[in-house]
Amino acid sequence: MKTPFDILDVAEDATDEAIKKAYLRKVRQYPPERAPKKFQDIRAAFEAIVSRKQRLKYQLFHHEPPSLNALLERALRTTKNSCRPTEQLFTQALAESLKNR
Amino acid sequence: MRKKKKSVPNRSIETLQTEAAKLLAAGHYKEAIDAYKRLLKKEPRQTWQSALAQAYLSRAVALAAKGMYKEATVLWENRANLCQDNELFDKYLYWLIQAGRNKRAARLFIESAALLPEEITWQLHAQFGALLLAGYQEIIEDFPEDAPLIKQYSRILKALHAYYQGDDKTTNKYVKQIPFRSPFRDFRVIVKALLVIETDPDAANQLLEKVPLDSPYAKFAELIRMATQHDDSLLESLSKISSPEQTLIAGFKGWDKAQFKVISMLQSAAKRDTNKALLEVVAANRQSLGDDYCQQFCLALLPSYPGGVKFYERTFKPLSEFDRNRITALNYERQGHSLRADRQWRLCVNYFKQHPQEENSSIKAALILRHLVELADQRGDTFEDNAVSNDLIESLQLEPDDKASYLNLIQWYDHQNNQKGYQKWVDAAIKQLPKDSDVLLIAMEAATRKKAFKKAAGFAKTLLKVDPINVKARQIARFSLLSHARKLIKSEKYTLARKELAQAASLEKTNQRSGVVQINQGLLELQAQGFIKPIIKRGTATKPASKNTSPAARLVKPKGKIAETPAVKLLQEGIQLTGGGILGRFRLIVESKSQNIEPKNLPLAQLDKHYLPTRHEILELISLINSYSEEGITFLTEAVEQLKEQLQKTIKLDFSQDETLSLCECLKKVKHYELLKQFADQAVKRWSKHPAFVFYQIYGKLKGSKSMWNIQPSDMARLQSAVDRAEEQGDKRTSMMIVGFLNQMEGGGLMPPHFGHPFGDMFDDDDEIEGELENIKDELEALENRDLDKLSPGELIKILNRLEDIGIEIPDFDLPIPRRKKKKR
Numbered sequence: 001m002k003t004p005f006d007i008l009d010v011a012e013d014a015t016d017e018a019i020k021k022a023y024l025r026k027v028r029q030y031p032p033e034r035a036p037k038k039f040q041d042i043r044a045a046f047e048a049i050v051s052r053k054q055r056l057k058y059q060l061f062h063h064e065p066p067s068l069n070a071l072l073e074r075a076l077r078t079t080k081n082s083c084r085p086t087e088q089l090f091t092q093a094l095a096e097s098l099k100n101r
Numbered sequence: 102m103r104k105k106k107k108s109v110p111n112r113s114i115e116t117l118q119t120e121a122a123k124l125l126a127a128g129h130y131k132e133a134i135d136a137y138k139r140l141l142k143k144e145p146r147q148t149w150q151s152a153l154a155q156a157y158l159s160r161a162v163a164l165a166a167k168g169m170y171k172e173a174t175v176l177w178e179n180r181a182n183l184c185q186d187n188e189l190f191d192k193y194l195y196w197l198i199q200a201g202r203n204k205r206a207a208r209l210f211i212e213s214a215a216l217l218p219e220e221i222t223w224q225l226h227a228q229f230g231a232l233l234l235a236g237y238q239e240i241i242e243d244f245p246e247d248a249p250l251i252k253q254y255s256r257i258l259k260a261l262h263a264y265y266q267g268d269d270k271t272t273n274k275y276v277k278q279i280p281f282r283s284p285f286r287d288f289r290v291i292v293k294a295l296l297v298i299e300t301d302p303d304a305a306n307q308l309l310e311k312v313p314l315d316s317p318y319a320k321f322a323e324l325i326r327m328a329t330q331h332d333d334s335l336l337e338s339l340s341k342i343s344s345p346e347q348t349l350i351a352g353f354k355g356w357d358k359a360q361f362k363v364i365s366m367l368q369s370a371a372k373r374d375t376n377k378a379l380l381e382v383v384a385a386n387r388q389s390l391g392d393d394y395c396q397q398f399c400l401a402l403l404p405s406y407p408g409g410v411k412f413y414e415r416t417f418k419p420l421s422e423f424d425r426n427r428i429t430a431l432n433y434e435r436q437g438h439s440l441r442a443d444r445q446w447r448l449c450v451n452y453f454k455q456h457p458q459e460e461n462s463s464i465k466a467a468l469i470l471r472h473l474v475e476l477a478d479q480r481g482d483t484f485e486d487n488a489v490s491n492d493l494i495e496s497l498q499l500e501p502d503d504k505a506s507y508l509n510l511i512q513w514y515d516h517q518n519n520q521k522g523y524q525k526w527v528d529a530a531i532k533q534l535p536k537d538s539d540v541l542l543i544a545m546e547a548a549t550r551k552k553a554f555k556k557a558a559g560f561a562k563t564l565l566k567v568d569p570i571n572v573k574a575r576q577i578a579r580f581s582l583l584s585h586a587r588k589l590i591k592s593e594k595y596t597l598a599r600k601e602l603a604q605a606a607s608l609e610k611t612n613q614r615s616g617v618v619q620i621n622q623g624l625l626e627l628q629a630q631g632f633i634k635p636i637i638k639r640g641t642a643t644k645p646a647s648k649n650t651s652p653a654a655r656l657v658k659p660k661g662k663i664a665e666t667p668a669v670k671l672l673q674e675g676i677q678l679t680g681g682g683i684l685g686r687f688r689l690i691v692e693s694k695s696q697n698i699e700p701k702n703l704p705l706a707q708l709d710k711h712y713l714p715t716r717h718e719i720l721e722l723i724s725l726i727n728s729y730s731e732e733g734i735t736f737l738t739e740a741v742e743q744l745k746e747q748l749q750k751t752i753k754l755d756f757s758q759d760e761t762l763s764l765c766e767c768l769k770k771v772k773h774y775e776l777l778k779q780f781a782d783q784a785v786k787r788w789s790k791h792p793a794f795v796f797y798q799i800y801g802k803l804k805g806s807k808s809m810w811n812i813q814p815s816d817m818a819r820l821q822s823a824v825d826r827a828e829e830q831g832d833k834r835t836s837m838m839i840v841g842f843l844n845q846m847e848g849g850g851l852m853p854p855h856f857g858h859p860f861g862d863m864f865d866d867d868d869e870i871e872g873e874l875e876n877i878k879d880e881l882e883a884l885e886n887r888d889l890d891k892l893s894p895g896e897l898i899k900i901l902n903r904l905e906d907i908g909i910e911i912p913d914f915d916l917p918i919p920r921r922k923k924k925k926r
Contacts, residue, residue: 003401012397056461057468063404063431068371071383071398072335075363075390082299082328082355087265089352092345095235097320 004045004058006070012059019049114143125152130160154183165192170199187213191221195228203232207240226250226284231317234261234288250284257285260292269296287316294325298353302329328353340368359389376406384416400424404431423452439476446473467500474509484516497529504534511543523547531560538568545577554588557581558601565608579608580732583621587695590621595629616678616685620692623671628696630668632704635697669704676705683714683747684721690740691729700743714747716754723767730770737771748776752783758791765797769805777801792823793835800842809846 005012008022023046032039049055085093121136137153140146157180165173177193190213197206207229214222226249232240233254244251260275272292279289290311298305306329312322327338328350339347351361363386370382380399387395396417403409407428414420420428430445446469453459453466470492477489493510497503507530514522527547534540541564548557561578564571582605589598602625606618627633675692676685686700686708693700701707714722729737741748756764761784768777778801784794799816803809820839827836 053464053468056465060427060465060468061431061472062401063435065376065405066398066401068367068379071390072364072367074394075367075386076335076354076356076360082353084265084267084295085349085352087262089345089349090261090265091234091236093324093343093349094231094321095237096343096346097324098231098235098317 002041002067002070003062004048006067006073007041007045008049012055016051019046114140118149121149121152125156125159128159128163130156130163134160150183154180157183158188161196162189162192165196165199170196171201174200174202187216191217191225194225198228198232203237203240204243207243211243211245223282223284227287228317230254230284230288234258234285253279253283253285257288257292264292264295272296287312287318287322291318291322291325294322298325298328305329324349325353339364340371363389376402377409380406380409380412384412387416403428405435407432421452423449423456426452434476439480443473443476446476463499467496467503470496470499471503471506484513489513490522501533504530504537504539507533508539508543511547524551536563536567538564538571538574541567542571542573542577545574545581549577549581549584552584554581554585558585558604575608579605579618582608583617586621586625590625590628590696591635593628595625598625614678616675616680616688617692618675619671619678620675620689621696623668623673623675624693624696624698626666626668626671627703628698630666632666632668633698633702636699672703672705679725680718680721682712683708683718683744684725687722687725687740687744690743691734691737694736694740695734708747712747713750716751716756716760719748719751719754719756719764720760723763726767726771738773741768741771741773741776745773745776749779752779758784758788761787762793765794769797769800772805774801774804774807790826792827792830792832792839795819795823796835796839796842806842806845809842812846 005014008019008026010019010022014022023042026042027039030038030042047054048058117136117140121133121140124130124133124136133156134153137149137156140149141153157176161173161176161180164170164176173196174193177189177196181187194206194210197203197209210225210229214225217225229240229244230250230253233250234257241251241254256275256278260272260279263269263271263275273296276289276292279285283289290308294305294308297308306326309322309326309329312318316322324342324346327335327342330338339350342350347361347364351364356364366382366386370378380402383390383395383398383402390398399409399413399417403413410420410425410428426445426448430442430449433439433442433445450466450469453462453469456462473492474483474489474496477483477485483489490510490513493506493513497506497510507526510526511523511530514520514526524547527544530537530540531544541560545557545560545564548554548560558578558581561574561581564574565578568574582601586598586601586605589595589601599622602618602622606614606622609615609618624633628635672689676689679685679688689703689705690700693703726737726741729740734740761780765777765780765784768774768780777797781794781797781801784791785798788794799812799820802816803812820843824836824839824843827833827839
């Protein structure tokens with residue numbers, strides 16, 4: 001399970017204002033009419049940490065183990081540009097995909 | 102001792118043949134092959150040879166379906182030695198390719214391409230094209246130099262080289278030279294997708310979706326689509342592909358080697374699927390993932406893996422006493438050990454009490470105390486002891502502006518029927534949160550309950566300023582204003598009462614007026630102008646003007662003049678707004694009685710003798726009676742009594758079963774037993790077995806609990822079977838209602854001696870009950886022989902108390918008790 005902080009992409013010590021901004025940014029990215037499920041998750045996350053008291057509550061009582069995917073998402077964040085494969089890598093990957101079709 | 106060789110039974114050829122045929126038909130191809138081989142050794146029959154060929158082919162197909170292509174090709178070749186028809190030759194070529202025998206596949210394809218159907222030839226060309234691109238160059242020499250496959254291969258190769266170099270223009274140029282009917286058609290789409298994947302992954306995805314599932318490039322297209330996936334599902338996808346494929350995706354994603362290492366470690370942790378493995382992986386990658394993030398992640402993991410506390414402390418930092426207790430408490434919660442969690446959380450609260458200097462210590466302690474209330478609620482312990490109220494009170498001392506805690510506390514005291522505590526916390530809540538709509542609503546209810554209507558109206562006004570469209574607030578506000586107005590009328594403060602009624606009127610929407618305001622305005626004006634005076638109750642300070650006057654309201658001016666006054670017009674308007682007919686009359690009766698005015702004496706025409714209320718009017722009347730009952734009006738029996746005649750006429754109307762149930766329930770509620778019995782009699786005629794109607798009929802007959810000792814054995818038997826039927830039908834409400842009534846009889850000691858109680862085992866001592874009944878009988882007989890006029894007030898009170906004890910209702914009267922004649926019951 002992703003934390004509300006992961007979903008809104010904010011730090012655990014983010015302020016009310018930063019959380020609200022992040023929420024609005026996410027809603028623009030995933031409006032309810034286009035991505036209803038995602039929007040619901042974003043809304044629930046926002047409500048869970050909207051105020052200092054809510055954040056304290058979350059930090060005190062939340063006990064679901066954190067999600068591996070959230071960790072992966074963080075691990076795989078990159079600022080580097082993607083690079084094109086070499087001929088050798090491309091050919092190898094194609095050959096692998098042709099095996100046991 | 103040497104083992105004996107298994108002897109093969111010497112069976113006849115016919116038997117073997119039958120067996121072989123059965124094996125082939127049953128799909129046991131391996132055994133069928135052996136059987137036919139044995140037969141052919143005995144005699145080379147053509148039919149057996151054909152059957153063996155069929156068994157070879159079928160087994161080849163079965164093995165290929167399992168991915169055993171090498172074995173499939175051998176079996177196909179065995180078959181080819183038996184017959185030369187090349188059946189499933191195209192499949193054989195695919196199997197050769199899948200088995201890695203590309204060279205033989207290419208040679209056989211070139212030799213027999215002319216014999217294959219065009220569509221198959223095209224598909225095989227695409228397959229060989231893919232092999233060339235995947236680096237299987239050995240097949241190229243088998244194709245003629247001018248073959249379209251070879252020509253287009255050189256173009257696509259040029260396109261690819263340009264792509265590797267980042268020369269998109271040249272790539273496009275060569276891609277455009279690939280015709281639509283080319284073996285590289287699907288690959289051309291992939292190259293186009295690769296050109297946009299960095300800038301527009303969605304567009305790339307759409308292009309890749311066009312590659313058909315039966316294309317040789319389908320898996321490769323799927324692989325590249327992975328690069329457009331979001332990270333949520335990526336880990337799982339990555340775990341299913343080979344290392345070169347992972348590297349290709351990593352390149353598209355822009356991941357470096359360190360990140361790739363983290364992916365591998367996370368993959369292995371995911372495979373182990375334990376919190377311990379995850380904790381270790383995260384701790385091991387602190388640098389690449391960020392120290393703070395890893396620390397938070399691992400701390401969040403501890404409630405589900407408290408065994409990792411030591412590892413966490415070694416890796417990051419020692420945990421505070423609070424954190425240790427919190428982790429243990431959460432772990433208990435996860436295991437469903439709520440009471441243990443409670444104990445642990447209380448240690449956390451104590452910690453904050455001892456460390457008030459810690460950041461947010463008060464609010465954290467308050468939150469924990471409220472969390473304890475939630476845990477108690479989950480256990481169903483909310484009202485078991487005082488812990489919940491104490492926790493809530495303490496939490497409010499630590500953090501006084503928590504609305505939910507006030508509401509919980511108010512609800513708690515209300516449930517405990519502790520009016521003092523209830524009122525105290527309503528006052529505290531309104532003081533702390535004076536403009537909160539929920540709190541204002543509760544304050545309004547509390548004030549109404551105390552009959553502090555002025556106060557309730559004040560809260561209502563504030564609430565309507567905060568929330569002008571709050572329907573409940575409007576209702577309560579109107580009710581409070583009306584109630585306050587009635588009080589003012591009683592004390593003859595007519596001007597103030599007019600203002601209150603005007604305000605109550607302003608709370609009703611023009612198209613939703615109920616008529617109640619207009620009726621009260623009419624009654625007010627009649628009194629203010631001296632046309633009518635209320636009844637003066639016994640025991641009140643003021644006495645009626647004349648002893649000869651009826652205790653009903655007296656008209657003090659001639660009727661003729663009154664009928665044309667605005668007051669009467671207001672009454673008429675109110676009646677019409679209520680719905681006219683029986684509805685309007687009922688409202689008039691209740692509102693008049695609320696002001697101690699006898700409605701029969703009002704200067705209004707009575708209902709027409711021939712008037713028959715409709716079914717709809719009666720249903721509306723039920724809701725009106727119910728709403729008055731909810732308002733706490735106590736004289737509804739008398740009010741209904743005044744409409745008895747009209748109601749009796751409606752008994753035979755075509756009410757549905759549910760409507761009749763509502764009607765009976767309403768009459769039971771207002772204790773109008775005569776009408777209840779009459780409606781129930783009619784209902785029993787229609788639905789004779791319905792347990793609720795049987796109950797209402799008997800209940801009406803017994804006048805509720807008044808004459809319950811008169812119950813006939815036959816009625817008791819009917820009640821018994823009604824309970825059984827209700828339970829059989831799953832009608833718990835009715836069964837509870839009847840059982841409640843029977844228990845009431847038992848509780849009052851009024852179970853008749855001739856009756857065997859339906860719940861016999863519930864009685865501890867039958868002799869005791871009979872003894873009590875005998876005593877009551879004796880006392881009643883003794884009472885019959887006494888002259889009540891000669892009793893002292895003390896004696897009379899004693900007798901009345903005894904009568905009440907045994908369930909006889911005594912009408913209210915004011916002390917000192919007036920001397921009166923013997924009372925006949």
